[in-house]
Amino acid sequence: MKVIAVIPAYNEKETIVKVIKEVKPLVDKIIVVDDGSTDDTYRLAEEQEVKVLRHLVNRGQGAALQTGNQGALAAGADVIVHFDADGQFLASEIADLVKPIKEKEAEAVFGSRFLEKKSEIPWFKKKIILPLARMVNKIFINQELTDPQSGFRALSREAAEKIEIVNDKMAHNTEIQYKVFKSGFKIKEVPMTVIYRGFGQRFKGGVEIIKDLLLAKLMD
Amino acid sequence: MLQRILALVIIVFFLSRLFWQKKNKQIGVNEFVFWLIFWLLTGVLIICLKWIDRLVASLGFSGSGIEILLYLGIAVLFYLIFRLRLRLGKMERDITKIVRAVALKNPAADESAADDSVKSRREMEL
Numbered sequence: 001m002k003v004i005a006v007i008p009a010y011n012e013k014e015t016i017v018k019v020i021k022e023v024k025p026l027v028d029k030i031i032v033v034d035d036g037s038t039d040d041t042y043r044l045a046e047e048q049e050v051k052v053l054r055h056l057v058n059r060g061q062g063a064a065l066q067t068g069n070q071g072a073l074a075a076g077a078d079v080i081v082h083f084d085a086d087g088q089f090l091a092s093e094i095a096d097l098v099k100p101i102k103e104k105e106a107e108a109v110f111g112s113r114f115l116e117k118k119s120e121i122p123w124f125k126k127k128i129i130l131p132l133a134r135m136v137n138k139i140f141i142n143q144e145l146t147d148p149q150s151g152f153r154a155l156s157r158e159a160a161e162k163i164e165i166v167n168d169k170m171a172h173n174t175e176i177q178y179k180v181f182k183s184g185f186k187i188k189e190v191p192m193t194v195i196y197r198g199f200g201q202r203f204k205g206g207v208e209i210i211k212d213l214l215l216a217k218l219m220d
Numbered sequence: 221m222l223q224r225i226l227a228l229v230i231i232v233f234f235l236s237r238l239f240w241q242k243k244n245k246q247i248g249v250n251e252f253v254f255w256l257i258f259w260l261l262t263g264v265l266i267i268c269l270k271w272i273d274r275l276v277a278s279l280g281f282s283g284s285g286i287e288i289l290l291y292l293g294i295a296v297l298f299y300l301i302f303r304l305r306l307r308l309g310k311m312e313r314d315i316t317k318i319v320r321a322v323a324l325k326n327p328a329a330d331e332s333a334a335d336d337s338v339k340s341r342r343e344m345e346l
Contacts, residue, residue, distance in 0.1 A: 033323070053323040063316045067323050074324070168316050 003027045003098055004077035006068030008061050009085035010035040013044055020048040022091035023083055031071045033064040062172030066165040073160055081154045089152050090193050097154040100188045107159045107185035110145055110177070111152035111192030122196065136174065145189055149173045152192050159185050171212035224266055231263045265289060
């Protein structure tokens, strides 16, 4: 099975090389989607001899992931892993995400910060933002995964072909989960570790996500 | 009375601008018709203000006709902003489709074009 990691990157010159070096031995191919970075991210990624797709202007993480999915499908991926470029995920956990798909246990696997492994999640995020996000997911998609905003996931080829991410910004997490449920794909959550370098998604970002979800609902 | 005359003068001014723009082909037929109906309707409502006052009173509202017109105007503005928002959202999606097509067509993308884009963004930021 061909496993391709899609790494969306926007102004990640500090971490992109380290992330690529860590992920490269664990997958068959890497596709970095440089989302219109204004720093050296594109050049640094290219120097690592991985495929780099470049957005001419910044379109958001959701848009970059969809571009990466299409690139990975065209490159013959059987499993697509979404991996952040900021170095918050552990590359060693990619195998945990890919395994259920390889063993036909699931078609979509989501990493969760709330299962056995313990991530040091900032208090406000753990107690306020993520419960609110869980509630939003419950309202919008009527499903409750333990980690509603996890960006670490793996999709089978069939799932990636079926799911088109139309939310360009951060609402893509909810959108992907919704579409996976709606399409009836088998889902599994596996424990993951997140190393927080900053706060990550802030409350304002959460409000933006709800706004984008509402707008997307009205546009569809 | 003076206020109504002033309002009508303003409407006549906008109507003359509208015809001037149409004559110079600065606006399309659809837009011209929309604004023509809008300003004519506004003019008619101002002329019929007394009648609207009576209508509003008979419907049980305590405010005057002009107040109701203002409320309606605000509601229409909100609706137009909402429509604009949806249109913008669709444009954003279209831009993403173009950006994606370029990225996938040429994996290395057109570096010079991207550099131009970065440059122009930096100039805008300055």
